[in-house]
Amino acid sequence: MSELSAHEAIYSLRAMRRLRRDPVADEDLRYIVNAATQAPSASNSQDWAFIVVTDPALRQQLGEIYRRIGIERIRDGALASGRLSEDMAKVYRRAMILVENLAEAPALIVVALRGSHPENGVEGCAYYGSIFPAIQNLMLAARSRGLGTTLTTLHKAREAEVKAVLGIPDEFDTVALIPVGHPRGRWGRPLRTPSSEITHWDRWGQRSANS
Ligand SMILES: Cc1cc2nc3c(=O)[nH]c(=O)nc-3n(C[C@H](O)[C@H](O)[C@H](O)COP(=O)(O)O)c2cc1C
Numbered sequence: 001m002s003e004l005s006a007h008e009a010i011y012s013l014r015a016m017r018r019l020r021r022d023p024v025a026d027e028d029l030r031y032i033v034n035a036a037t038q039a040p041s042a043s044n045s046q047d048w049a050f051i052v053v054t055d056p057a058l059r060q061q062l063g064e065i066y067r068r069i070g071i072e073r074i075r076d077g078a079l080a081s082g083r084l085s086e087d088m089a090k091v092y093r094r095a096m097i098l099v100e101n102l103a104e105a106p107a108l109i110v111v112a113l114r115g116s117h118p119e120n121g122v123e124g125c126a127y128y129g130s131i132f133p134a135i136q137n138l139m140l141a142a143r144s145r146g147l148g149t150t151l152t153t154l155h156k157a158r159e160a161e162v163k164a165v166l167g168i169p170d171e172f173d174t175v176a177l178i179p180v181g182h183p184r185g186r187w188g189r190p191l192r193t194p195s196s197e198i199t200h201w202d203r204w205g206q207r208s209a210n211s
Contacts, residue, residue: 003144013139014190016148017097019181023054023106028145029180033109035141039134042126047114048134051166054107061165063103066177069157070099098150098179105179110162111135112172131175138178148183151176
């Protein structure tokens, strides 16, 4: 199996919300979760768990929960408000694709993290900071095998229901719900602000290394 270089994976990773229904090989799912577990975490805590959901009935239940949130918050909330910029409206319209089709993704990975978000700045930062590197690893590993993903957090609005469906214990928070599948859409360079516009050399506001 040929995998992409890290460079190619990083520069072509984007949210893939249109996924084919055909199953993802178990070996690929194991590979991407294993890649997630190579990530750093504060004090090497590794307090994570990954629930890989392929069972159609469970995907259906998660899809229904996600759909209800999306209809309420995005379709009838943000989009209906008429207060979004055109760019933001575009992002929300894309998010609706997943709201309507989440259950069709052949695999949904729920990423869980032991504990809950501390108020304290240092600990709070370390808490979520200990899971998003793993999530990014997972998505890059999926990309390297030609699999599409989208990082979503919308399920948090009804997290208790998600946890009940999957039997996730109380001591774990869920951080993300990631559909995984073979993409319908094409890969392409994601639209991002050029790094030169947000890089400061030595001091804030200094735009070039030698000025
Ligand atoms: C913390 C976080 C939460 C996100 N939550 C959602 C979500 O709930 N639903 C969704 O469709 N996309 C979600 N996204 C995906 C973003 O909308 C997407 O990464 C962004 O619009 C850039 O898209 P692109 O990578 O295709 O360019 C989330 C991304 C991040 C980093």
